[in-house]
Amino acid sequence: MSNSQSTHARLLGRAAAGLVAAAGLVMTSAPADPAFAATTLATGEPTHELLLTTGQTVKVEIVKETDKEIEVNLYLGSMSAPRTYQRSEIVSITELGHSTESAKPAAKPDRATRADKADDNIPGDALRVYVMELDGRFGWDVSYTPVKDAIDKAREMKADVIIVKCNNNWKQLEGFSDERTDDQGEFEEFDIAMKIQPVFTSEMHAKWQKEPQVVFWVERAMSGMAFLPLIKNDIYFTSDGRMGGVGGLDELFGSTGDEVVRDKQKSLRKAFVEGMAIEGGHDPIIVRAMVKKSMVLSYRIENGKPVYLEGEEPGWTLLTDDGKDERQDTDSDLVRGLGNDSLTLNADLAYKLQLSKGTADTLDDLLFQMGIEDRAYVMNDEDSNDLTDAAERELNDWSTGIERADQKLRRLRFDLDNVQVREVRNDPDGSKARNAARGQRTKLINEAIALLNKYGEVLDPGEQFRVQLELMRQQIENEKRLERTRGGGG
Amino acid sequence: MTLRTRIATLAIALAMLVATPRAMAAEGLYEPKQDVVKLKDGRELKGTIVKEQNGYIWIDLGVGPEMFISPSDIKEIVRGSDEPIPSGEEATEAIKAKADKQTSWERVPGITRAAVITAEGTVGMQMAAKPLREAIPMLKEEGVDLVVFKVQSGGGMLLEIQRLSDVLQNEYKPQFQIVGWIDEAISAAAMTSITIEELYFMPKGSFGACTGWFGALQAVEGRGLEDVLFKMEKISARGNKDKQIMRAMQINEELSYDINEQTGEVKFYQNLDGAHILNDGTDILTFTAASAQDCGFSSGTAGTLEELQALLEKSVGEIVWVGEEVEGIPYPVCKAEKYQREYRKEVDFQEKRFDEIVTKYAMEIQNAQSVPVDSRGGFLRRAEGYLAQIRRLHNINPNFGLRSGYDADWINRQEEMIRQLRRG
Numbered sequence: 002m003s004n005s006q007s008t009h010a011r012l013l014g015r016a017a018a019g020l021v022a023a024a025g026l027v028m029t030s031a032p033a034d035p036a037f038a039a040t041t042l043a044t045g046e047p048t049h050e051l052l053l054t055t056g057q058t059v060k061v062e063i064v065k066e067t068d069k070e071i072e073v074n075l076y077l078g079s080m081s082a083p084r085t086y087q088r089s090e091i092v093s094i095t096e097l098g099h100s101t102e103s104a105k106p107a108a109k110p111d112r113a114t115r116a117d118k119a120d121d122n123i124p125g126d127a128l129r130v131y132v133m134e135l136d137g138r139f140g141w142d143v144s145y146t147p148v149k150d151a152i153d154k155a156r157e158m159k160a161d162v163i164i165v166k167c168n169n170n171w172k173q174l175e176g177f178s179d180e181r182t183d184d185q186g187e188f189e190e191f192d193i194a195m196k197i198q199p200v201f202t203s204e205m206h207a208k209w210q211k212e213p214q215v216v217f218w219v220e221r222a223m224s225g226m227a228f229l230p231l232i233k234n235d236i237y238f239t240s241d242g243r244m245g246g247v248g249g250l251d252e253l254f255g256s257t258g259d260e261v262v263r264d265k266q267k268s269l270r271k272a273f274v275e276g277m278a279i280e281g282g283h284d285p286i287i288v289r290a291m292v293k294k295s296m297v298l299s300y301r302i303e304n305g306k307p308v309y310l311e312g313e314e315p316g317w318t319l320l321t322d323d324g325k326d327e328r329q330d331t332d333s334d335l336v337r338g339l340g341n342d343s344l345t346l347n348a349d350l351a352y353k354l355q356l357s358k359g360t361a362d363t364l365d366d367l368l369f370q371m372g373i374e375d376r377a378y379v380m381n382d383e384d385s386n387d388l389t390d391a392a393e394r395e396l397n398d399w400s401t402g403i404e405r406a407d408q409k410l411r412r413l414r415f416d417l418d419n420v421q422v423r424e425v426r427n428d429p430d431g432s433k434a435r436n437a438a439r440g441q442r443t444k445l446i447n448e449a450i451a452l453l454n455k456y457g458e459v460l461d462p463g464e465q466f467r468v469q470l471e472l473m474r475q476q477i478e479n480e481k482r483l484e485r486t487r488g489g490g491g
Numbered sequence: 492m493t494l495r496t497r498i499a500t501l502a503i504a505l506a507m508l509v510a511t512p513r514a515m516a517a518e519g520l521y522e523p524k525q526d527v528v529k530l531k532d533g534r535e536l537k538g539t540i541v542k543e544q545n546g547y548i549w550i551d552l553g554v555g556p557e558m559f560i561s562p563s564d565i566k567e568i569v570r571g572s573d574e575p576i577p578s579g580e581e582a583t584e585a586i587k588a589k590a591d592k593q594t595s596w597e598r599v600p601g602i603t604r605a606a607v608i609t610a611e612g613t614v615g616m617q618m619a620a621k622p623l624r625e626a627i628p629m630l631k632e633e634g635v636d637l638v639v640f641k642v643q644s645g646g647g648m649l650l651e652i653q654r655l656s657d658v659l660q661n662e663y664k665p666q667f668q669i670v671g672w673i674d675e676a677i678s679a680a681a682m683t684s685i686t687i688e689e690l691y692f693m694p695k696g697s698f699g700a701c702t703g704w705f706g707a708l709q710a711v712e713g714r715g716l717e718d719v720l721f722k723m724e725k726i727s728a729r730g731n732k733d734k735q736i737m738r739a740m741q742i743n744e745e746l747s748y749d750i751n752e753q754t755g756e757v758k759f760y761q762n763l764d765g766a767h768i769l770n771d772g773t774d775i776l777t778f779t780a781a782s783a784q785d786c787g788f789s790s791g792t793a794g795t796l797e798e799l800q801a802l803l804e805k806s807v808g809e810i811v812w813v814g815e816e817v818e819g820i821p822y823p824v825c826k827a828e829k830y831q832r833e834y835r836k837e838v839d840f841q842e843k844r845f846d847e848i849v850t851k852y853a854m855e856i857q858n859a860q861s862v863p864v865d866s867r868g869g870f871l872r873r874a875e876g877y878l879a880q881i882r883r884l885h886n887i888n889p890n891f892g893l894r895s896g897y898d899a900d901w902i903n904r905q906e907e908m909i910r911q912l913r914r915g
Binding site: 198202203204206207208232254257258259261262263264265266267268269271272273275276277279280285464468471472475476479482483486487 | 645675677678693694695696697698699700701702704706707708709710742743773774775776777778779780781794795818819820821843844846847850851854855858861862866869870
């Protein structure tokens with residue numbers, strides 16, 4: 002590498018986030034003279050993704066690591082270039098563990114490449130089935146970005162059928178089997194479902210040439226997760242499946258403000274969630290009974306179809322009462338999952354109401370119920386756990402990443418509050434020491450902002466923390482300038 | 492120039508040197524007189540800037556139509572062109588003249604040219620009368636006959652309802668056939684959209700919940716309420732909608748209806764006499780796609796553009812959609828729609844940072860006040876920079892900062908204060 006080229010590489014590392022992209026422009030439009038520039042056509046493929054303190058993420062192949070720095074091949078489009086990052090520039094390193102689109106057949110195989118090879122044997126008339134599981138905490142592990150990424154992966158893999166297993170964490174305590182009761186769900190989590198649902202609706206219309214069949218398979222779809230399966234017509238349950246725990250609409254906002262405004266807020270929310278059911282071709286009255294404790298709903302089967310009655314009459318089966326007075330669910334009912342103030346569906350009831358198309362406890366059973374067992378090919382399931390590995394990776398990487406980011410943010414906050422001005426030699430007025438402390442605080446702020454850039458949708462949805470950090474950074478700059486102006490050195 | 496800017500400029504310059512073979516330079520592939528717009532995503536666009544307005548740039552890249560760039564995407568502009576950059580009407584005329592030459596569409600008798608325009612975000616901010624008005628020449632330029640307003644908004648500012656309704660009623664309706672396609676029209680968004688006679692819903696669409704409120708869920712009452720109720724009677728009439736419907740969306744008022752089985756005509760009652768009840772008087776009405784269609788408020792339900800087209804073609808005949816296919820957007824993007832998207836992106840970006848900019852401005856003023864007059868220059872220059880940003884936001888959308896009192900008067904007062912601080 003010539004001096005100018007190495008200078009170029011060094012400068013790129015130090016410059017702001019946008020410059021990496023600028024380098025990308027240059028690299029991708031570089032002439033095909035490999036001797037001319039440090040950049041070359043990529044022959045390998047990225048193995049890791051680095052999240053930098055600038056907020057930028059870059060895909061790299063790690064060549065050498067020391068305590069202080071990491072030498073990598075940086076990948077931009079079809080080009081790669083050697084690059085050295087200081088550890089202090091890196092917020093996190095994530096193993097990619099799967100091939101990218103730019104990978105050439107000659108590239109070294111990884112799990113996904115090998116799996117793709119296996120998938121090459123899929124018969125032409127087979128249905129390519131992609132299976133993903135939305136587990137963990139709704140609004141934390143299950144959020145817009147990881148779900149979108151997993152569905153994007155399904156598109157890359159040309160899935161014909163996407164099975165989305167809903168199994169959100171509904172445990173009382175981590176590691177214990179006792180589950181929360183239906184009245185512990187939160188209606189307001191509908192907002193998270195609203196944010197995720199375009200991945201399966203409008204974005205799917207826009208991105209897919211031929212839309213896949215999306216099937217929701219419900220084990221636990223409780224609290225806000227309960228709304229998500231409704232957006233599709235194909236819903237199946239496991240035999241112990243449950244969907245609901247969202248009966249808090251009537252109580253929303255308590256006694257805050259004027260009743261007519263509370264009515265407005267409840268009305269628009271009810272319309273949103275009913276709209277999700279209509280989108281999926283389900284009767285919105287079921288959702289109304291799920292969210293409103295005051296609603297009395299009965300049903301009976303006429304000509305093989307469920308018919309609903311708002312109220313209670315002989316010959317009809319009561320689904321939900323009005324939850325008033327002696328009809329209010331008792332603690333005894335609630336802990337046993339037998340409450341009927343608001344509707345929580347189990348496998349049997351969901352099937353009777355024809356919201357569920359069937360009950361299946363294994364993937365084979367589900368494919369059989371769907372009538373595609375003889376044509377279905379579950380893609381990229383090397384570990385035979387009935388989940389597509391690529392989907393698992395996308396969702397697990399997010400869960401791991403956000404957990405780490407949360408811990409790191411707490412640490413950063415603590416460190417930020419505890420930055421000390423330490424004495425420095427040859428610093429009679431103390432300005433060097435103060436500036437060193439300012440530099441340290443700025444570095445911590447930059448790291449925190451980088452994390453929020455990636456995980457802000459969960460950790461800082463309103464961006465208040467990021468704005469606070471931006472202002473702190475500005476204040477530090479101001480302190481430095483003020484000190485200089487007042488002749489305090491620095 | 493700060494050290495960071497110097498490094499950035501140097502790095503870009505070096506990157507160009509590394510990437511550009513001397514041979515290419517010798518061949519003159521890089522025109523020294525071209526304008527260069529450096530974007531935040533790292534791209535550099537070389538060409539001739541043909542128009543600038545409120546920070547927006549139109550650049551002629553030598554191929555295809557001018558490219559429109561939002562100020563939020565621009566990192567730096569390096570001017571190389573000797574020609575003066577036209578602005579305002581002159582530029583619009585110049586672009587129009589060029590566009591006329593470049594017109595690639597041809598009117599085919601019997602075929603309706605339709606375009607989708609999205610109205611999204613907060614009413615008064617991202618969803619505002621200004622960009623809709625400014626889109627009209629673009630629609631005309633592309634020969635659009637039918638405009639589909641795809642609405643997705645949870646509401647916003649009361650003051651923008653009349654402006655939006657006026658643009659639709661007085662400026663769009665005389666020039667185009669307009670229909671609404673409701674994804675989500677809540678509160679002020681519904682009160683605006685009801686100006687349109689022909690409304691279609693997406694399956695998950697919702698429309699209503701128009702109760703005016705402020706603070707901690709406090710209802711607008713008294714004269715203010717009567718004022719809005721009356722305003723909405725007039726706007727409902729523009730859209731040929733029964734005024735009782737909107738009333739049941741604003742206050743706890745009963746609403747029911749009957750359908751004449753012979754004629755299909757729907758009659759609404761502001762009581763519970765009708766066979767179908769929409770509001771029992773204890774609620775606020777919000778339509779779903781199903782309830783809106785049942786009472787004839789909606790002309791139909793369409794989840795995709797193809798479904799909407801099938802519904803529309805029943806009345807207007809064959810439709811051709813105007814615009815380019817863009818990955819990730821489920822309808823063709825016409826110039827007017829592209830403009831709406833850029834506008835929203837800009838407002839969205841700036842809205843999130845508005846308070847931050849105001850706070851940074853206040854910090855610089857405080858700094859300036861804390862040092863002697865002859866040391867204030869740097870702080871005041873930076874304060875002026877932030878104030879210029881605030882003024883620019885007002886130019887983009889006058890509603891910026893309205894609720895916090897950072898209006899045009901406030902800006903003028905700040906300018907005067909800076910002058911005084913400079914004088915000491």
